[in-house]
Amino acid sequence: MRAERGLVLALDTTDLARTRFVAGAVRGEVDAIKVGWPLVLASGIDIVEELARSSYVLCDFKVADIPNTNRLIVEQAVARGASGVIAHGFPGEDSVRACVEAARTADVFVVAEMSHPGGEEFTSRHAEEIARLAVRAGAAGIIAPATRPERIAALRGILGSRLILSPGVGAQGGTATDAIHMGADAVIVGRSIYEAADPAKAAAALASEVARARRGR
């Protein structure tokens, strides 16, 4: 992924008409469209193929199985046009490596921190270890939430030139400016864009905020 605009749309819609409308509207304003299991279950995996014709599709499948199953999941996502896949690091390095190998030229991003309260019970306790694991396994980067911007800063040094994508901006309470200042390469935004009356305008405003935050870094 090239984080040119520093903005990824989390397309957490399940209504197919709205999904298509929002994806089409924001195409020029975002670096990628993140698609998760709820949409794939509602629409079928064909939605990945459809969106991938005109956008970088990041399959947020939180892949978290044994290596062979991870491989089978990632292979199918990439075969359908996904340019990136999100995997968990806690199933261990062999599981992440299986994703990276199966992805071939596609990107794998590893969840290092989660944005909800339960993320502090186990995930946060291992965030640095998982970020190092992601680097060793050849991942394209990590996921670390804007709701904990100080954690982004802590992980930035481990990542080198690899990417940090930060969800949790907007409805969940984080800000794009904080996340970028702390070292995120892109923010992942859902409801603030797809629930907006004018999704393209909302995305453009966020991309402008990212650009300003980058200049002020």
Next chain:
Amino acid sequence: MRAERGLVLALDTTDLARTRFVAGAVRGEVDAIKVGWPLVLASGIDIVEELARSSYVLCDFKVADIPNTNRLIVEQAVARGASGVIAHGFPGEDSVRACVEAARTADVFVVAEMSHPGGEEFTSRHAEEIARLAVRAGAAGIIAPATRPERIAALRGILGSRLILSPGVGAQGGTATDAIHMGADAVIVGRSIYEAADPAKAAAALASEVARARRGR
């Protein structure tokens, strides 16, 4: 799930004809059929609906997201006929509770241990904590592999009357006898059944082994 026979088929096939043949052949020999993402990606979620007409379907989705996304995934699995869903405990108690609430009368099983080498890096270090979390959150039971039978024994005391399902029997090296002796309620078996020349016969032999092991416990 009622673990009468103590046997769950892991239907890790992606060929639809073979999937249907094996599911039909073993129906009377297993307590449940476990279906994962590779099959759902290859066949569509309709396969869950189809299998659920005549079997207890356990969706092995390794659900591992924030509470709201977990809820959306589990709701869709149950709406399609799943009687049980497998979730990870690593994302924390709120995420597991969201699965249990969304499942309503369906079962949620929480992964406490994984069967592959990478499972020892993080998951095994928190297996007891996650087993206790599963009990608190109202899960039907946990997943703990037959490849580490001593771990099943360690977790048995935490679970009380809740179920322990143990994968890793057969191709992965664990045995049904060891798993049952250590306290598993059912073993989860894949390749030894679905790659057998006669899947029903292979399943019946495993069910007999479980019955013998239970008598010797």
